[in-house]
Amino acid sequence: MNLVQLSYRDYLSVEEINAIEHEVAILGQRQAAGIEAMKLVQKNRGWISDDCLYAVADLLQMPASQLEGIATFYNLIYRQPVGRYVIHLCDSISCHLTGFAQVSEAIKEYLGIDYGETTSDGMFTLLTNACLGSCDKAPAMMIGEDHFEHLTPQSATDILRQLCAENDKDELNLRE
Structure with a gap:
């Protein structure tokens, strides 16, 4: 369960939600879309803030801690602001x-x-x-x-x- 209660609908754009749902449909399991979901959000926002991470976790119905583990393992997910x-x-x-x-x-x-x-x-x-x-x-x-x-x-x-x-x-x- 997420420590921070954040509804993905209040934080992610409709385009981001639709793109993530498309990835879920391709992969067949919500949690399997974790990396792709973060990459999609990062492409729009430049990095994955805590709020982004909690919102994606909410959308994928998975613990934020599990998504954080994926984000810290995958070195192309940025958890702090980066340059252009x-x-x-x-x-x-x-x-x-x-x-x-x-x-x-x-x-x-x-x-x-x-x-x-x-x-x-x-x-x-x-x-x-x-x-x-x-x-x-x-x-x-x-x-x-x-x-x-x-x-x-x-x-x-x-x-x-x-x-x-x-x-x-x-x-x-x-x-x-």
């Missing part, structure tokens, strides 16, 4: 053997943050990831759904510069 771009830098042994340390230092220096931090402009959050499945193309990072492989300090910072430039362009288009 979340950088997952792979720190597997393959990446360590092929230049992870130099790429990591270049990214941290360029952004002015360390792991688990977000830039002051809210643009980037830097996280490590145990494996991105790119061992033969290491070092690697993932930003959003995009994978970048065979990284060097220069190529990694060029990718971040490009994202900054695209963001600046988007900002100009919004103002016009």
Whole structure:
């Protein structure tokens, strides 16, 4: 039973509820949709707040503690606010053997943050990831759904510069 009584109808949008119910219909069991439900809500809101977690748990008719266990295990569910771009830098042994340390230092220096931090402009959050499945193309990072492989300090910072430039362009288009 949830410690916090929060009706999903008061917190989740109709679109979120419908998308989650669609996942439940595909999977056949309400609780099996936990990860997908959190991913859907996170896509709309950027992260899973406590209220989001309790509302999803209510909708899926499962204990919030069980959903929290799933959220903390699955490293692509964010339980605190993150930047517009979340950088997952792979720190597997393959990446360590092929230049992870130099790429990591270049990214941290360029952004002015360390792991688990977000830039002051809210643009980037830097996280490590145990494996991105790119061992033969290491070092690697993932930003959003995009994978970048065979990284060097220069190529990694060029990718971040490009994202900054695209963001600046988007900002100009919004103002016009």
